[in-house]
Amino acid sequence: MKIRAAISASAAAPFEIAEVELDEPRGDEVLVELRAVGVCHSDLTMKAVWPDAISPIVLGHEGAGVVLAVGADVTRARPGDHVVLSYRSCGSCPECTTGHRPYCRDFRTLNGIGTRPDGSATMRRNGSRLYGSFFGQSSFASHALAYESNVVVVGDEIDPVVAAPLGCGVQTGAGTVLNVLAPPPDASLAVFGAGGVGLSAVMAAFASGVRTIIAVDPVASRRQLATELGATGTIDPAAGDVVEGVRRLTGAGATHAVDTTAKGAVINTAIKALAPLGTLALVGIRIPDFAMDVQSVMSGGKTIRGVIEGDAAPHEFIPRLVELHAQGRLPLEKLIRRYDFGDIDVAFADAANGRTVKPVLTQMN
């Protein structure tokens, strides 16, 4: 079928929105008409580093929309269902079967090779192959082909503009707090980077009653938003020593921390700002090689662990997030600014320059 898609040809080129041909759904595929798609920082990073060898590509991995058709093997979704799209997983490897789907052994093949796992492309333009299958969706488009493992039925009460970011950024920030760090009420959590992921961590910590929540970000409007969402203290890294700032607000340091900046210097600051036996979750992607402050990790008995997608299984976790939102405990609207699909370059620029925390594209047709 003919669809509209935003094509990324190279790091420097703006998106080109064009008509392209999308396959009919195969047996295991779900055809979704997209109503909204969030922009995650990972889209910015991937647009900048995506290999020329598998370009041009359609990115986008926070889609929300309505199911139009399903393949013969699909049981989880039906035409008419309102859905959020997340990442794909195989469901049968040891990590998937023990509830840690983001560490699926086939994660890369299912989410990041630009084609289906069998090497076939789902889209063509003027007869030439167009890469896609990004996070099993490629949702910078009017329609996407998704799969049972990444289609989550959410009901029609939640606005797709609000639901879209649940698929990655919100799941990641909230899941890192709720599923991985699980700070008790008397904990202190320091969040480095108050963007879409960091502020989702702040909201989840506040919703779970954590007493001390600190947000560190150079952008004043983001620190202000963090306070509105439940942060009990904020720190401007340009205004002085961040480690001292965290100690002032916590005493011995933060018991838990999250890095969403993917900057080596910030990660070392986060390590230093931990209390003895504290845990830092690394969430920012494409962290450059850097000299980690191993001495601080050793002498303080600290734990550093990576987290993908909040260690969340989308079919269980996203409905929980929808419920938290319905209860008013996940006020995502405060993070979101809407953009017409045609303004995707503006949305990307605003995400990069700090103007918008969570751009969400609409009017996909």
Ligand SMILES: NC(=O)c1ccc[n+]([C@@H]2O[C@H](COP(=O)([O-])OP(=O)(O)OC[C@H]3O[C@@H](n4cnc5c(N)ncnc54)[C@H](O)[C@@H]3O)[C@@H](O)[C@H]2O)c1
């Ligand atoms: N691990 C995962 O599964 C996963 C999932 C989604 C996103 N990500 C990654 O998480 C990161 C955050 O994504 P996002 O969408 O929230 O991005 P974002 O750009 O909205 O947020 C990053 C924030 O870091 C802040 N920052 C920059 N320099 C800083 C400094 N020195 N100290 C403190 N804060 C600083 C920025 O102002 C910004 O607010 C990205 O690297 C993204 O690729 C990872």
Ligand SMILES: [Zn+2]
């Ligand atoms: Zn798996």
Ligand SMILES: [Zn+2]
């Ligand atoms: Zn993402």
